[in-house]
Amino acid sequence: MQLLTRFQTLRKRPMIADVGVPLLVTALFWYSSSYDVTLAETGAAFLLGWLPWASYRNWYRGERKGIPLFALLAGMYWLAYVVPLFWGSHKVGLVSGPRPLSERAITASLYLVVTGVVALGAGIKLAARFRWVPAIRVDVAGTPEHWHYLRIIFIVGTLVKVFVPITEWGEGGRQFISNFENMVPAFSFAIFLRYYLRRKISDLDKFLMLGYVLLALGVGISSGWLGSFSGFGIVCVIVYTYERRKLPLTAALIVLPIILFFQTGKAAFRERYWRGDSAGGYSERVAFWVESSWNMWADAITDRTGQTGKLLADATLGRLSLLQQTANVMEFTPGRVPYQYGRLYSYIGVTFIPRFLWPDKPSANDANRWYQVSYGLTLPRGLSSVSISVGTLAESYINFGWLGPVLIMFPLGIFLGSLQRIFLHADSGLLFSSMGAVLAPQLLTVESQMAEYVAGLAQQVFVLLLVLIPVLKSRGRGKAAPARMFARPANQAEILRSNTSLQKPPL
Numbered sequence: 001m002q003l004l005t006r007f008q009t010l011r012k013r014p015m016i017a018d019v020g021v022p023l024l025v026t027a028l029f030w031y032s033s034s035y036d037v038t039l040a041e042t043g044a045a046f047l048l049g050w051l052p053w054a055s056y057r058n059w060y061r062g063e064r065k066g067i068p069l070f071a072l073l074a075g076m077y078w079l080a081y082v083v084p085l086f087w088g089s090h091k092v093g094l095v096s097g098p099r100p101l102s103e104r105a106i107t108a109s110l111y112l113v114v115t116g117v118v119a120l121g122a123g124i125k126l127a128a129r130f131r132w133v134p135a136i137r138v139d140v141a142g143t144p145e146h147w148h149y150l151r152i153i154f155i156v157g158t159l160v161k162v163f164v165p166i167t168e169w170g171e172g173g174r175q176f177i178s179n180f181e182n183m184v185p186a187f188s189f190a191i192f193l194r195y196y197l198r199r200k201i202s203d204l205d206k207f208l209m210l211g212y213v214l215l216a217l218g219v220g221i222s223s224g225w226l227g228s229f230s231g232f233g234i235v236c237v238i239v240y241t242y243e244r245r246k247l248p249l250t251a252a253l254i255v256l257p258i259i260l261f262f263q264t265g266k267a268a269f270r271e272r273y274w275r276g277d278s279a280g281g282y283s284e285r286v287a288f289w290v291e292s293s294w295n296m297w298a299d300a301i302t303d304r305t306g307q308t309g310k311l312l313a314d315a316t317l318g319r320l321s322l323l324q325q326t327a328n329v330m331e332f333t334p335g336r337v338p339y340q341y342g343r344l345y346s347y348i349g350v351t352f353i354p355r356f357l358w359p360d361k362p363s364a365n366d367a368n369r370w371y372q373v374s375y376g377l378t379l380p381r382g383l384s385s386v387s388i389s390v391g392t393l394a395e396s397y398i399n400f401g402w403l404g405p406v407l408i409m410f411p412l413g414i415f416l417g418s419l420q421r422i423f424l425h426a427d428s429g430l431l432f433s434s435m436g437a438v439l440a441p442q443l444l445t446v447e448s449q450m451a452e453y454v455a456g457l458a459q460q461v462f463v464l465l466l467v468l469i470p471v472l473k474s475r476g477r478g479k480a481a482p483a484r485m486f487a488r489p490a491n492q493a494e495i496l497r498s499n500t501s502l503q504k505p506p507l
Helices: 002-012 014-032 039-061 069-087 103-130 144-163 170-197 203-222 227-244 249-273 282-302 307-318 323-332 343-350 366-374 392-423 426-443 450-471 492-500
Strands: 091-094 097-100 138-140 472-474
Touching (some): 039 069, 039 103, 091 323, 103 392, 170 227, 170 450, 203 282, 249 282, 282 307, 366 450, 392 426, 450 472
Antiparallel strands (some): 138 472
8 A cells, every 4th residue: 555655656746757767777787787887887877768768758748649769769779888888798899809998988988878869869859849841641542452452562572571582683672672571561561550459450461460470570580680570579569659659668578588588599590500501491490599599598597606697698788789889989089090070971872872873882881891890890801791880879979079979960860850750750641650660670770870771761761652652642731641540549448439430441
């Protein structure tokens, strides 16, 4: 009874919840850390936890007409920097061997992240305040012929993902096939999932959804990529948020341990099937990955010394962390590697030119390759088999030093805020809001460098719109998105009444 009374008191004092939760989480991380974390680093960790939590709480108390993009992005930066600060190794792997990082570089990295996240949030808020994005008056038509077309591209995209090699059309068509197989079926799935949550979907579409889930996850995991699993989960989270006006935090807490479980066996999987024998079938590869991860976790649990668990945590978090890479950049720049003054952003413009028009055009991955060699992560002869990104934030420091977060992250925030208005808002309509759901995994990829990040988004939007031309229709100047689709229900009973009033997709 006393606990219930305290909880009710906490709800009446939102300021306590806004500060108390990130403070408690930071304290738990500090207490459980086996590393000496300074007071300044702990304070920066608290700020990086408070920023996404406060943004989420502000969204939750509002109308919830869109997706809390800044809260999600800031949360990704918290995962990439704060978690490895307390639980990850404070060493960076170089070609010359592991090198300990100085506390000065780690502290400076956290200060850089705080500055960059604040600048990003300011840009997103500015874009939302001025709303210079024009209203989009195109949507998906709901006729039976158009629904049949969505089912066809759903099936074709899934089959391409399973049976068509990404290099089938050569280097020039590689990116198109990749975007087609990843974006097109995911878009149809997002629309079907929305109607499934409304309980207004046909049995045929349920069967297609189940087949897509099994094939997409099976192919992704058997290929050694966890991105397909996490990306699929993000799409489901965004769609659920559209329909229920809340983030499925419980589901996210269930999915995260699954990702961490598979992370441990990823290195062994790639060593065997990428660099060794690659003849195994889908089921054999999945079984090997599960068995490898299980054995590594079992060894860590049964080891009473704790050393195996520490090594396992370092290996798992090392693949999610940007802290070590950023601290390495802080130590090398500008002493060994001079500031680049925007040179790494020159790849952005050329990526919009199709490769069939310019076969020898520079690759957006060239920025990653330059970074790997210049900062001692990879030898030039090893670039074909290893790809390491430092992230947009650290890249801004490589180019402009401490002015980088202001010169790069603030305009990036304006860009993302504009995308949020187009693709992740209640007024966007079924077409663009569903596109936003499938673009969300790319939007939340904070480890990508700018050229790859921006160009990838533009290419994905282009491929989706190109394929969806047959089902597009104009909403008319005076027409807005259907109010029933996005109206916030007052309670669960109203949700059910709203769902039953929606038209069921035609068979």
